Every structure is written in C-alpha cells, then in structure tokens.
Amino acid sequence: xxxxxxxxxxxxxxxxxxxxxxxxxxxxxxxxxxxxxxxxxxxxxxxxxxxxxxxxxxxxxxxxxxxxxxxxxxxxxxxxxxxxxxxxxxxxxxxxxxxxxxxxxxxxxxxxxxxxxxxxxxxxxxxxxxxxxxxxxxxxxxxxxxxxxxxxxxxxxxxxxxxxxxxxxxxxxxxxxxxxxxxxxxxxxxxxxxxxxxxxxxxxxxxxxxxxxxxxxxxxxxxxxxxxxxxxxxxxxxxxxxxxxxxxxxxxxxxxxxxxxxxxxxxxxxxxxxxxxxxxxxxxxxxxxxxxxxxxxxxxxxxxxxxxxxxxxxxxxxxxxxxxxxxxxxxxxxxxxxxxxxxxxxxxxxxxxxxxxxxxxxxxxxxxxxxxxxxxxxxxxxxxxxxxxxxxxxxxxxxxxxxxxxxxxxxxxxxxxxxxxxxxxxxxxxxxxxxxxxxxxxxxxxxxxxxxxxxxxxxxxxxxxxxxxxxxxxxxxxxxxxxxxxxxxxxxxxxxxxxxxxxxxxxxxxxxxxxxxxxxxxxxxxxxxxxxxxxxxxxxxxxxxxxxxxxxxxxxxxxxxxxxxxxxxxxxxxxxxxxxxxxxxxxxx
Amino acid sequence: xxxxxxxxxxxxxxxxxxxxxxxxxxxxxxxxxxxxxxxxxxxxxxxxxxxxxxxxxxxxxxxxxxxxxxxxxxxxxxxxxxxxxxxxxxxxxxxxxxxxxxxxxxxxxxxxxxxxxxxxxxxxxxxxxxxxxxxxxxxxxxxxxxxxxxxxxxxxxxxxxxxxxxxxxxxxxxxxxxxxxxxxxxxxxxxxxxxxxxxxxxxxxxxxxxxxxxxxxxxxxxxxxxxxxxxxxxxxxxxxxxxxxxxxxxxxxxxxxxxxxxxxxxxxxxxxxxxxxxxxxxxxxxxxxxxxxxxxxxxxxxxxxxxxxxxxxxxxxxxxxxxxxxxxxxxxxxxxxxxxxxxxxxxxxxxxxxxxxxxxxxxxxxxxxxxxxxxxxxxxxxxxxx
Ligand SMILES: Cc1cc2nc3c(=O)[nH]c(=O)nc-3n(C[C@H](O)[C@H](O)[C@H](O)COP(=O)(O)OP(=O)(O)OC[C@H]3O[C@@H](n4cnc5c(N)ncnc54)[C@H](O)[C@@H]3O)c2cc1C
Ligand code: SF4
Ligand code: SF4
Ligand code: SF4
Numbered sequence: 006x007x008x009x010x011x012x013x014x015x016x017x018x019x020x021x022x023x024x025x026x027x028x029x030x031x032x033x034x035x036x037x038x039x040x041x042x043x044x045x046x047x048x049x050x051x052x053x054x055x056x057x058x059x060x061x062x063x064x065x066x067x068x069x070x071x072x073x074x075x076x077x078x079x080x081x082x083x084x085x086x087x088x089x090x091x092x093x094x095x096x097x098x099x100x101x102x103x104x105x106x107x108x109x110x111x112x113x114x115x116x117x118x119x120x121x122x123x124x125x126x127x128x129x130x131x132x133x134x135x136x137x138x139x140x141x142x143x144x145x146x147x148x149x150x151x152x153x154x155x156x157x158x159x160x161x162x163x164x165x166x167x168x169x170x171x172x173x174x175x176x177x178x179x180x181x182x183x184x185x186x187x188x189x190x191x192x193x194x195x196x197x198x199x200x201x202x203x204x205x206x207x208x209x210x211x212x213x214x215x216x217x218x219x220x221x222x223x224x225x226x227x228x229x230x231x232x233x234x235x236x237x238x239x240x241x242x243x244x245x246x247x248x249x250x251x252x253x254x255x256x257x258x259x260x261x262x263x264x265x266x267x268x269x270x271x272x273x274x275x276x277x278x279x280x281x282x283x284x285x286x287x288x289x290x291x292x293x294x295x296x297x298x299x300x301x302x303x304x305x306x307x308x309x310x311x312x313x314x315x316x317x318x319x320x321x322x323x324x325x326x327x328x329x330x331x332x333x334x335x336x337x338x339x340x341x342x343x344x345x346x347x348x349x350x351x352x353x354x355x356x357x358x359x360x361x362x363x364x365x366x367x368x369x370x371x372x373x374x375x376x377x378x379x380x381x382x383x384x385x386x387x388x389x390x391x392x393x394x395x396x397x398x399x400x401x402x403x404x405x406x407x408x409x410x411x412x413x414x415x416x417x418x419x420x421x422x423x424x425x426x427x428x429x430x431x432x433x434x435x436x437x438x439x440x441x442x443x444x445x446x447x448x449x450x451x452x453x454x455x456x457x458x459x460x461x462x463x464x465x466x467x468x469x470x471x472x473x474x475x476x477x478x479x480x481x482x483x484x485x486x487x488x489x490x491x492x493x494x495x496x497x498x499x500x501x502x503x504x505x506x507x508x509x510x511x512x513x514x515x516x517x518x519x520x521x522x523x524x525x526x527x528x529x530x531x532x533x534x535x536x537x538x539x540x541x542x543x544x545x546x547x548x549x550x551x552x553x554x555x556x557x558x559x560x561x562x563x564x565x566x567x568x569x570x571x572x573x574x575x576x577x578x579x580x581x582x583x584x585x586x587x588x589x590x591x592x593x594x
Numbered sequence: 595x596x597x598x599x600x601x602x603x604x605x606x607x608x609x610x611x612x613x614x615x616x617x618x619x620x621x622x623x624x625x626x627x628x629x630x631x632x633x634x635x636x637x638x639x640x641x642x643x644x645x646x647x648x649x650x651x652x653x654x655x656x657x658x659x660x661x662x663x664x665x666x667x668x669x670x671x672x673x674x675x676x677x678x679x680x681x682x683x684x685x686x687x688x689x690x691x692x693x694x695x696x697x698x699x700x701x702x703x704x705x706x707x708x709x710x711x712x713x714x715x716x717x718x719x720x721x722x723x724x725x726x727x728x729x730x731x732x733x734x735x736x737x738x739x740x741x742x743x744x745x746x747x748x749x750x751x752x753x754x755x756x757x758x759x760x761x762x763x764x765x766x767x768x769x770x771x772x773x774x775x776x777x778x779x780x781x782x783x784x785x786x787x788x789x790x791x792x793x794x795x796x797x798x799x800x801x802x803x804x805x806x807x808x809x810x811x812x813x814x815x816x817x818x819x820x821x822x823x824x825x826x827x828x829x830x831x832x833x834x835x836x837x838x839x840x841x842x843x844x845x846x847x848x849x850x851x852x853x854x855x856x857x858x859x860x861x862x863x864x865x866x867x868x869x870x871x872x873x874x875x876x877x878x879x880x881x882x883x884x885x886x887x888x889x890x891x892x893x894x895x896x897x898x899x900x901x902x903x904x905x906x907x908x909x910x911x912x913x914x915x916x917x918x919x920x921x922x923x924x925x926x927x928x929x930x931x932x933x934x935x936x937x938x939x940x941x942x943x944x945x946x947x948x949x950x951x952x953x954x955x956x957x958x959x960x961x962x963x964x965x966x967x968x969x970x971x972x973x974x975x976x977x978x979x980x
Contacts, residue, residue, distance in 0.1 A: 311601065352601035360619075375674070378616045380601040380646060406596050411620045411642045417596040 012044040014070040015128060016061060018052035018077035027111040029121040032587055033076065037124045040132050044068055053083045058090040063204055065094035067328040072138065074131045076104040079245035082496030087286040099508065099568060103113060103133040118589055137573045141508035148234040148546060149259030150499045155226055155438065157527060158186020159481060160264035160473025162208045167492035169217035173499060176256050177212065178240055180220045184209045186266050192296040195335035195482060196370035227253055232547035233468030234259045234504050260468045260495045263452065264488060265438055266427040267474040270319030277391045278425055285402055286392060286423045289333065292340060299345055309351060311401050312344050315390060316357040320428030322386055329427030330478040334361045337426050338370055354380045354418050356390055356407060364480065382418065383410040392423055429478040441533055442469045450459040451477050462491040466572050470494055483519065509568040510549035512555055515541045517563035524564060525553035540576035603648025609704050611890050612684035616675035618642040619819050623669035629808050630661050634962050637661065638678035654692050655779025657860030659685035660870060665809030680888050687890065690946055693767035699942035706891040713895060716935040725929050734920050737849055738806055743923040746846040756937050757839050763941035764949045771950060775957050784964045792959045800953040803828065823872045830865025833858050849915045866904050873897050902932040
C-alpha cells in the first residue's frame with residue numbers, strides 16, 4: 006500500500022501575553038502553514054487549557070492529522086498534557102514535538118522581530134523533526150511485593166510494620182544488635198513527655214513477632230541490583246560466626262525504603278567548649294543517660310546548683326554545619342524542665358541563638374519553660390560562648406563567657422554542669438548506602454529527595470524511597486510521618502501490580518556493539534549491564550532515564566536513544582537553519 | 595570585664611512583686627507602647643532583661659523604674675503576660691529598699707507580719723506616750739488653751755519632730771539615689787551646671803505629675819481617671835502635711851472655724867477621702883486598669899492607716915466643735931496613733947515616691963542632656979549609661 010502523505014497540525018500558543026507580547030504568533034502560524042506537510046497552523050490564547058486540548062484532538066480526528074507540533078512552553082511543563090491530547094484523539098503519543106517559544110524565546114528576548122524569526126526557526130525545526138518520529142509503545146513490568154527496609158530506628162520499624170500489616174513481606178536490615186535507633190537513647194520526649202521506651206517497646210515487639218517481617222540484626226546491605234519492581238539485594242551479617250552466617254543472603258524485592266537515621270555531632274570538635282577536658286561539660290545524650298538513671302549530678306557526685314544548656318553545638322555555623330538540627334531547641338527546654346523539677350533549687354540557663362519552636366505544641370512548651378524560671382540568654386552565631394574553669398572564690402565550677410544579645414552585655418554565666426546540645430549529622434557510612442542504591446547526597450551527606458516540596462520521600466532512583474532523619478534532621482512526629490508516607494507510596498505501587506515504563510530509553514544494537522564496555526561506566530544511573538556470554542552491553546530499560554550519555558559515548562555508534570535518534574536530531578537542526586523572513590506589520594494605533 | 599549573671603536574683607524580686615518577669619521573651623512590645631520610654635531610657639524591656647539576668651548593679655543605678663507611672667499599657671500589650679508594669683512597680687519597691695540604709699524597707703517589703711507588728715508597736719508607743727503626757731500636764735476635759743490635754747504648741751513640736759525624722763530618711767534616700775545613678779552608674783562626664791539648669795524639674799514634676807497625664811488614655815473618657823485621682827490624693831496629702839507642720843496651732847484652736855485656713859483642710863480631706871475610696875474600690879471591684887490588679891500588702895497598710903487618719907480627723911474635728919471635749923481628746927490620740935506610724939513608714943514604703951520620683955526625673959533630665967552633649971562630641975553609638 007502506498008504510504009499516504011503525512012499531515013502535520015501546528016499549534017502556536019499565545020500563553021496569555023507571555024508569548025504574544027514579544028512573538029508575533031499570527032506571523033509564526035502563517036509561516037508554519039507554508040512548511041511542507043503542514044496541513045493546518047493555528048494560534049490560541051492558552052493551548053494547554055481544556056478547549057485548547059480539545060481543539061487539537063478535534064483537528065486530529067476531522068483532518069486526519071498524523072503528527073502534531075505545539076509551539077508553547079517548555080516540554081517539562083506541558084509535554085504530558087499534549088501527549089494526552091494525542092491519545093484522546095487516538096494518535097500515538099510520541100507523534101508530538103514541542104517547540105519551546107516561551108522559556109527559550111519570548112521570556113529571554115526583547116526585540117520582537119528577532120524573537121519572531123527565532124520562533125519561526127524553532128517551529129521549522131520541530132516540523133522537520135516530528136516527520137521522523139516513530140510510534141512507540143511503553144512497557145510494563147511486574148512488581149515484586151516484597152520490600153527491603155534499611156535501618157531499624159523508629160522510621161524503619163514504622164515503615165516495616167505498615168507494609169507488613171498490609172500483607173507484604175519485609176526484610177528489615179539493622180546494623181546494630183538491637184532495634185530502636187537513637188530514640189532508644191532518649192528518656193522522655195519533647196514536648197509531651199512521652200517515655201521513649203514506651204514509644205518503642207510496642208513497635209519492637211511487634212516487629213520481631215510479625216509473621217511478614219524478617220529482621221536481620223548486625224547486618225548490612227552489600228549489594229543491590231536490578232530495577233524497580235525486581236531488585237535483588239544481598240544482606241551480609243557483620244562479624245558472622247558460623248560459615249552459614251558469613252554467607253550473604255540474597256533476597257528478591259520490588260522496592261527499598263532507606264531509614265538509616267543520623268549520628269550525633271562530636272562535641273570535642275568545638276575546642277572552646279572544653280568537651281573531653283572539663284569533666285562537667287557533657288553532651289545531651291550523656292544527660293539523657295543521667296535522666297534515665299534518675300540522678301542529675303556532677304562527676305564529683307554533687308547536685309549542681311547552676312546548669313547551663315548550650316544550643317546549636319555543631320549546628321548553624323560555617324565551621325561545622327550550616328543547617329539547624331531542628332530537635333535540640335525543644336530537647337533543651339525538656340532538659341530545663343526535667344532538671345528543675347528534679348531539683349527545684351537548681352538554676353538553669355539556656356544559652357541559645359534563636360529559639361526554634363516551630364512545631365505543634367512547641368510554643369506552649371517554650372512558654373512553660375519560661376514559667377519554670379529558666380534564664381534564656383541569647384548569643385550570636387558568629388560569636389560563640391567560651392567555657393572555662395571558675396576561680397577558687399566563685400560559687401560555681403565553670404564560667405561561660407558570652408556576648409548576650411538581648412541585653413547587649415558581655416556576661417559570664419555560672420555553671421556546675423554544662424550540657425551541649427549536639428546536632429545531627431549524616432552517618433559516616435551513608436555514602437555506602439547512597440552508592441549501593443544509586444541515590445544522591447547533598448553537601449552535608451543527607452540523602453536527596455526527588456523534589457524537596459512535592460516528592461519528599463521519593464528519590465531519583467525509581468523504587469528507592471527515603472524516610473526519617475537520613476533525609477534531614479527532624480523530630481519523631483515528622484520521622485514517623487515520612488516513614489508512613491514512604492510505606493504508602495510503596496503500597497500504592499504494589500497494589501497496581503505492574504509498573505509503566507516510559508518508552509523513551511536507550512537501546513544497544515547488539516550487531517554493532519563491540520563489547521568495549523565504555524558505556525557501562527559512563528551511565529550515571531547504572532542502567533547498563535554487560536552480558537558476559539554474548540560479550541555485549543545491554544540497557545535495562547526500567548533504569549534508563551534517557552539522558553543520552555551512552556549514545557554519545559559509544560565509539561561504534563551502537564546505541565540508539567529512542568525518540569532521540571540521530572535522524573530526528575539532524576532533521577531538527579536542519580529545520581532550525583532554514584531561512585525565515587519576517588517584516589513587522591505597520592503599527593496599528 | 596564580663597558581668598556575672600545571677601540566675602537566682604529573680605527570686606529576690608519575686609518578694610517585691612515581680613512574679614511574672616521570667617515570662618518575658620524580649621519582644622519589645624512594651625517599650626513601644628510606653629509613652630515615657632525613648633532612645634535613652636529604654637524600659638520596661640531593658641529593665642525586664644536586667645532583672646531576669648540578675649544584673650543587680652545595673653538595676654541599682656538605673657532611674658528607669660521612676661520614669662514609669664504604671665499606666666499599665668505595657669502589661670496589656672505584653673504577649674507573654676510578663677506584666678512589665680508590675681515589674682517596674684516591683685523595681686521601685688526594690689529601689690526604695692536599696693536607697694534605704696536602715697534595712698527597714700527591705701523588712702517591710704519582705705514580711706507582712708513584721709510590718710504590721712512594727713506599725714502596731716509604734717502606734718501603741720505613741721498612744722502610751724501621748725496619754726501619759728496628757729494626764730501628767732493637763733486634763734482630759736480640756737481640748738485647747740490653758741490645761742489642754744494635748745496643747746497645740748506641744749503637738750506642733752511633736753509633729754515637727756516626727757516629720758523631721760521622716761524627711762531625714764527621705765532625703766538620705768534621695769542622696770543615695772543621686773550617688774547610685776549619677777556617680778556609680780555614669781560612664782560619661784556630667785557638667786555641674788546641668789544640675790542648676792534642670793532644677794525646675796523638681797517642683798514642676800512634683801506639682802503637675804505631668805508625665806502621668808501623658809500616659810495614654812484608653813480613649814474611654816476625656817479625663818484620665820488614674821491621673822486625676824492621683825492628683826487629688828497627692829495634693830490632699832501635700833496640703834495636709836503643710837497644714838500639720840506649719841499651721842497646726844491655729845488649726846487646732848477652736849471652736850470657731852477660721853475659714854481662710856480651714857477651707858484648705860476641708861478640701862484636702864475631701865481629696866484624701868475620694869482617693870481612699872477610689873483605691874479600695876478599684877482593688878475590690880476589679881477594673882480594666884491593670885495597675886490595680888495586683889496589690890502588695892504594704893499598699894494596704896498605707897490606705898488603712900490613711901482611712902483611720904482621715905475618719906478620726908473628721909470625727910475629732912466635729913466632736914471638738916460640738917463640745918464633746920473628752921471624746922475629742924480620745925479621738926485625737928487615736929488619730930495621732932495612726933499619723934505617727936504612717937509618717938514614719940513613708941520613707942520605707944512605696945509612698946516615698948513622692949520625693950523619689952521628682953528627684954529621679956530631675957536626675958534623668960540631667961543624664962539625658964549629658965548623653966546628648968556627649969553624643970555630639972563622640973561617636974553616637976559608643977554612648978551608654980551603665
Ligand atoms: C539528644 C536528642 C534528644 C532527642 N529528643 C527528642 C524528643 O524528645 N522528641 C522528638 O520528637 N525527637 C527527639 N530527638 C530526635 C529523634 O532522635 C529522631 O527524630 C529519631 O531518632 C529519628 O529516627 P530515625 O529512625 O530516622 O533514625 P535513627 O533513630 O538514627 O535510626 C536509624 C537506625 O538505622 C540503623 N542504621 C544506620 N545505618 C545503617 C546501615 N547502613 N545499615 C543498617 N542499619 C543502619 C541505625 O543503627 C539505627 O538503628 C532527639 C534527638 C537528640 C539528638
Ligand atoms: S534546633 Fe535549636 S539548638 Fe538545635 S540546631 Fe536548631 S536552633 Fe540550634
Ligand atoms: S506601666 Fe506605663 S509608664 Fe510604666 S512602663 Fe508600662 S507603659 Fe510605661
Ligand atoms: S511586651 Fe512582654 S514579653 Fe515583650 S519585652 Fe515587654 S515584657 Fe517582655
């Protein structure tokens with residue numbers, strides 16, 4: 006059968022005045038209509054609106070269009086929208102090309118004539134390119150309902166229980182010899198004084214006893230291969246005694262939840278606080294221990310008359326970490342309260358930079374602490390307190406010298422016991438986890454979410470989720486909320502049974518591949534595997550993000566980026582370089 | 595040199611009535627709303643801070659508490675219910691105890707029992723002394739003139755002695771205030787002639803209480819009631835003191851009424867009565883004026899004595915003019931039994947503000963001008979009043 010002539014519809018969007026203000030959209034449409042194969046060219050105020058999309062769908066049906074060019078905003082913004090318009094009209098969604106005449110034209114140019122000519126060139130390129138588009142089908146793969154949870158703190162246990170209660174099998178890997186994480190080291194929790202043990206114990210028992218949860222203590226993940234829906238994970242027991250234990254266990258899973266938490270800042274790094282030198286300078290965790298034992302006293306066994314709590318140790322300064330650790334302010338208030346109620350004769354000074362009481366119940370908690378006569382003293386971020394030993398005539402052990410901002414005075418605070426509110430830090434081995442699961446870390450070592458506002462628990466690796474304090478410092482309620490969110494995201498995928506994979510990915514033509522393996526190391530998503538038998542590289546389409554690095558790298562030209570083929574790109578370039586003419590119409594008053 | 599913070603000092607001020615100062619988180623709303631705070635005298639926020647931190651010396655040398663008239667605007671604005679107005683009041687009480695070298699004020703403010711016992715003791719001693727004097731030299735049946743139970747010349751000397759003791763303590767206190775604020779607390783030079791230039795402040799502030807009237811009227815009535823009442827009470831008080839100290843002899847003579855003189859006595863009595871009634875009413879029927887919400891026990895002692903004095907004064911006056919001379923003499927003894935502790939208590943109680951406040955304002959104006967002068971000389975930012 007003779008191939009019928011392709012019919013292209015071109016749609017120029019005004020984007021209100023965003024485009025039309027600088028680009029003469031009508032002229033672009035008139036120009037587009039003259040291009041080969043273009044059947045019709047139209048402008049519209051908002052192409053992405055429902056009437057706009059319906060217009061495109063109607064035109065496709067009525068005029069038998071088989072390719073569409075939309076000249077509008079960035080494809081990042083609305084490619085999905087117009088793809089769905091094509092599907093609505095029964096056309097393959099890949100028969101669309103967008104020309105970005107907003108971000109790349111009207112928003113960055115002032116000269117109307119030049120901008121209009123540029124828009125014409127971009128449309129010409131899109132028209133040439135779309136002629137080379139091929140109909141592609143997206144694939145779907147089965148989802149393995151088992152889940153790997155890394156870290157057995159409050160986040161890990163919460164996520165595991167949520168998933169297991171819904172009937173899915175969970176492998177929970179914890180590197181310590183017990184569950185509970187950092188909360189197991191805390192006495193009472195701010196701001197409601199719930200006992201940390203109570204919060205944990207029910208969860209720990211349930212986790213151990215759950216028929217759908219397998220807990221691996223003293224263990225670590227050593228390898229993760231495969232892709233979303235079908236990962237294979239190797240779990241290695243640390244210091245395993247028997248031969249059987251020394252062997253890594255391999256499990257098949259569909260998704261991973263990383264809940265590896267934080268470690269506390271090492272207070273001895275701040276030299277002028279004298280931690281490790283002055284015996285009665287302790288960290289918040291050491292105080293938690295004292296509170297647990299019910300005795301707050303100095304190393305000499307005396308009840309302290311003056312206790313000073315110093316905030317932001319290791320947090321919020323250029324030398325160590327610039328971020329706020331978020332929980333220490335409220336924890337400090339908790340200490341002030343607990344110390345005062347254990348020993349009413351004691352005076353507590355709270356030396357802070359800002360009181361970050363942002364959460365539910367926190368401001369009231371702060372108020373209560375004022376009521377209990379805590380003396381709040383404010384210091385400057387760039388001008389930290391200095392702790393030194395008091396003289397023999399002083400009625401206290403140590404003196405804290407600091408410039409107090411609210412009074413403007415240079416003061417010294419008496420103290421028998423100093424509590425350093427150590428901040429949170431990414432764990433030393435967090436880069437190992439990042440590497441194994443192929444996710445990114447920020448400059449401080451926290452794992453990066455795929456969108457800081459809208460995707461707080463997803464990562465750029467499909468099927469790998471993050472929750473709790475391994476993402477950033479947070480308190481228990483926020484940690485638990487994230488853990489449940491990650492579990493919910495995984496459950497939604499499990500319940501679908503299969504997952505759709507975009508048809509845009511790289512493909513290796515095995516006949517041409519020389520087996521040089523250059524592409525294997527270049528791929529930033531570890532999406533290329535090497536078939537040792539055939540000695541050929543192979544792209545795992547589910548992992549490929551279609552960045553195109555391998556396509557460019559392959560010395561044999563064996564890799565084709567689907568939807569980004571050489572022919573398509575060359576045609577587009579040719580189109581852009583075609584000659585365009587535009588003379589501004591006479592000014593209409 | 596770093597100043598030592600004293601986290602425990604807040605407990606000391608607690609006794610003087612600053613019960614809520616720990617709630618302050620230094621937002622500064624109070625200083626913004628206060629009609630009297632300015633760039634140089636930053637209160638109540640700054641005073642709240644110094645108190646929280648227990649900066650005793652800073653507080654002792656500060657005049658700010660005296661610049662506050664307790665209109666209560668700040669306490670109404672405070673988002674933390676830290677009651678800055680009451681804190682300023684408490685600081686005034688505390689300052690009075692600091693200015694007082696005898697330590698009596700401190701005892702009174704800290705123990706209600708000790709105060710009541712002292713007042714009772716002085717009253718009883720006065721009663722015994724007067725009765726003894728009356729019986730030994732005169733007759734209970736005679737009120738004035740020859741053989742009078744309490745002759746007016748004797749009363750005159752008696753009044754002057756008691757008044758003299760009172761003023762001695764007050765001026766000693768004022769001297770200490772000068773030393774604390776103008777010597778110990780000043781880091782910049784004060785030219786001597788400023789003391790003369792600003793001298794008018796003392797009588798001016800004493801008589802008009804003008805700054806009180808500047809306190810924001812909540813917009814409820816044209817006349818600011820607390821100021822009016824205070825004005826009535828203060829003038830009644832002052833006129834009475836002048837009458838007693840200077841004119842007691844013609845005043846006591848009778849039974850005819852010397853109108854050019856007695857009219858002042860009547861007016862003053864009315865002023866005092868209204869003042870007392872208002873004081874009691876505001877504290878019993880709790881009103882919108884925050885300054886009446888809390889009352890230190892020492893305030894009650896003052897009013898109770900004043901009521902006794904006023905009522906017994908009226909009764910004695912009537913009894914004298916109507917010829918019940920024995921009863922008049924007895925009432926007179928009772929009257930004086932209240933007057934003496936009341937006068938002697940003055941320098942050790944809140945009411946010493948009668949002298950301290952105008953003095954403080956005088957010193958404050960000198961400080962202000964000294965600071966402004968200095969600012970013109972050197973870098974404006976380096977100026978501080980310690
Ligand atoms: C002094 C202090 C007091 C606090 N008090 C309060 C409070 O009163 N109220 C409040 O809401 N919050 C409080 N917090 C915050 C609270 O500790 C955290 O919100 C909470 O612990 C976060 O839980 P998580 O599960 O994210 O991390 P974690 O508790 O750190 O748990 C992480 C777990 O993962 C394991 N793990 C780590 N790496 C690996 C690996 N590679 N492989 C396997 N397992 C691994 C760890 O061993 C650990 O068991 C306090 C924090 C501090 C520092
Ligand atoms: S929560 Fe408070 S103490 Fe902790 S880092 Fe932030 S500001 Fe500092
Ligand atoms: S009570 Fe009135 S005068 Fe006193 S500090 Fe408050 S606002 Fe100022
Ligand atoms: S308004 Fe209240 S909280 Fe704010 S500074 Fe004044 S006293 Fe403190």
